[in-house]
Amino acid sequence: MIIYLRSGGKLKDRLKPDVDQYTRRIEVEGDKPLRDILNEVGVPDSLVAFAFINGKLERLEYRPVDGDVITLQPPVSGG
Amino acid sequence: MPLSTDQSERYSRQTELQGWGALGQERLLGSRVFVAGAGGLGCPAAVYLTVAGVGEIVVCDGDVIERSNLNRQFLYTRDDLTKPKAPIAAAQLRRLNPDVKVTPVIAEIDRSSAQELIEGADLVLDCLDNPETRIALNRAAIARGIPMVYAAVAEYTGYLSFLNPPATPCLECFVDGTRPAVDPPVPGCTAGILGTLEAMEALKFLTGTGETLAGKLLIMEGAVPEFDVIEMEKDPGCPACRGL
Ligand SMILES: [Zn+2]
Numbered sequence: 445m446i447i448y449l450r451s452g453g454k455l456k457d458r459l460k461p462d463v464d465q466y467t468r469r470i471e472v473e474g475d476k477p478l479r480d481i482l483n484e485v486g487v488p489d490s491l492v493a494f495a496f497i498n499g500k501l502e503r504l505e506y507r508p509v510d511g512d513v514i515t516l517q518p519p520v521s522g523g
Numbered sequence: 524m525p526l527s528t529d530q531s532e533r534y535s536r537q538t539e540l541q542g543w544g545a546l547g548q549e550r551l552l553g554s555r556v557f558v559a560g561a562g563g564l565g566c567p568a569a570v571y572l573t574v575a576g577v578g579e580i581v582v583c584d585g586d587v588i589e590r591s592n593l594n595r596q597f598l599y600t601r602d603d604l605t606k607p608k609a610p611i612a613a614a615q616l617r618r619l620n621p622d623v624k625v626t627p628v629i630a631e632i633d634r635s636s637a638q639e640l641i642e643g644a645d646l647v648l649d650c651l652d653n654p655e656t657r658i659a660l661n662r663a664a665i666a667r668g669i670p671m672v673y674a675a676v677a678e679y680t681g682y683l684s685f686l687n688p689p690a691t692p693c694l695e696c697f698v699d700g701t702r703p704a705v706d707p708p709v710p711g712c713t714a715g716i717l718g719t720l721e722a723m724e725a726l727k728f729l730t731g732t733g734e735t736l737a738g739k740l741l742i743m744e745g746a747v748p749e750f751d752v753i754e755m756e757k758d759p760g761c762p763a764c765r766g767l
Pocket residue numbers: 688692693694695696758761762763764765
């Protein structure tokens with residue numbers, strides 16, 4: 445199946461976008477949690493604070509389905 | 524207390540807002556807000572609360588003013604370097620609106636001090652700069668039953684939510700408090716936007732107008748630029764709000 449990972453901020457460089465400036469297309473073999481997919485594509489899950497799909501927050505245990513567009517956000521704690 | 528003639532005129536551009544009115548303004552003038560941190564988020568948040576006429580603002584910060592603060596912490600100038608932030612911020616805020624009692628507190632917020640510091644507040648604003656202190660504030664707000672507005676910034680990114688457990692998630696439902704504190708790059712405008720949005724959440728809550736971000740997280744990705752509002756769920760295993 446194909447999923448799309450997106451990031452506009454700090455994670456963009458890690459993600460190596462190929463669809464547009466912010467989006468990378470990923471072919472996923474089998475059913476696996478988002479955490480594993482991120483680690484496989486070089487985005488350590490420790491660098492991801494939030495992942496959301498269609499306006500809803502998902503945990504890294506979420507198992508993506510074909511066509512998911514998943515936006516990734518880094519931990520942010522400044523003030 | 525009914526508004527004076529001076530107050531009616533001073534606040535007219537906001538009391539005209541549907542649902543705000545003189546009654547909302549009187550509520551605001553009778554409110555007390557605890558602003559935790561007088562830095563990049565705290566400066567704009569406190570300014571907008573002050574000019575809006577929040578009755579009492581407690582500005583709490585244990586830090587002194589450093590040169591590297593001046594790109595975003597606009598209540599301070601070069602003349603204030605090495606002085607504690609809270610009283611300098613309070614003095615500037617008082618000049619903006621004599622209706623508002625501004626109470627400076629020079630203190631570090633931690634697990635042992637937080638509950639006492641926020642006592643009596645109607646609302647807490649998290650304008651802090653590290654996960655550990657935020658968690659201490661979250662625990663204290665839960666223990667006291669005081670709602671809290673959360674914001675955090677780095678680079679062009681900002682997060683914002685209105686936390687009022689058990690009706691909403693608490694901070695620890697979605698923020699990992701064990702992450703190390705970092706001093707990220709923060710352009711003043713990023714902190715300015717998020718601090719201003721914190722004030723907006725506070726004013727909506729205190730006047731009963733509009734809709735807060737209760738149960739939602741606003742994500743600003745200014746580099747794209749993009750704003751998203753996503754739904755949040757409580758973490759059933761949350762160490763702070765589980766079982767409330
Ligand atoms: Zn919680």
